[in-house]
Amino acid sequence: MNFKLVISLIFCSVMGWQTEAIAHGAIVEHKIIQAVEIKATYNSGEPMANAQITVYAPDDPATPWLQGTADELGRFMFTPDVVGSWQVKVRQAGHGEFVSISIGERGQKSPLSTVNPLQKLAMTGAVIWGFVGTALFFSRHNKNAHS
Numbered sequence: 001m002n003f004k005l006v007i008s009l010i011f012c013s014v015m016g017w018q019t020e021a022i023a024h025g026a027i028v029e030h031k032i033i034q035a036v037e038i039k040a041t042y043n044s045g046e047p048m049a050n051a052q053i054t055v056y057a058p059d060d061p062a063t064p065w066l067q068g069t070a071d072e073l074g075r076f077m078f079t080p081d082v083v084g085s086w087q088v089k090v091r092q093a094g095h096g097e098f099v100s101i102s103i104g105e106r107g108q109k110s111p112l113s114t115v116n117p118l119q120k121l122a123m124t125g126a127v128i129w130g131f132v133g134t135a136l137f138f139s140r141h142n143k144n145a146h147s
Helices: 003-015 117-146
Strands: 036-039 052-056 064-069 075-078 084-092 095-103
Touching: 036 084, 036 095, 064 075
Parallel strands: none
Antiparallel strands: 036 075, 052 064, 052 084, 084 095
16 A cells, blocks of 8 residues: 555544634623613703712712713613612712612512502402302302203
8 A cells, every 4th residue: 555645544534533622712691680870961961971970878978889980871870789868979070960869678669569558449349249240150050050
């Protein structure tokens, strides 16, 4: 057999083996959090781009809890870690505002989801009426079947 042919076959078989490719992978993690988004604009509607933001926590309103800069659209996000009234100061070129943001317990009912006593009474009556109506319907149906 030809020596060059043998070497060529060995070379091709070795080069044909599958090897693991070396590449960079990516890991993407996420976490769902409750955050507060601030959007600061001037009276004209123009965003307060790059405005200075200072956030004060409820448990220490004298010391800044977080300081940062709004983006080009005047937006800034932070994630409060305690319940209470958070104070946020927004300033840019002598203009600004101080805002109080109330943060409640996780899972706290919103004011729109509360039900007053009259609504509870009406719902209870509707449920009872549904049971009575269903019972009367089936009891009438059973009497007609025996006749």
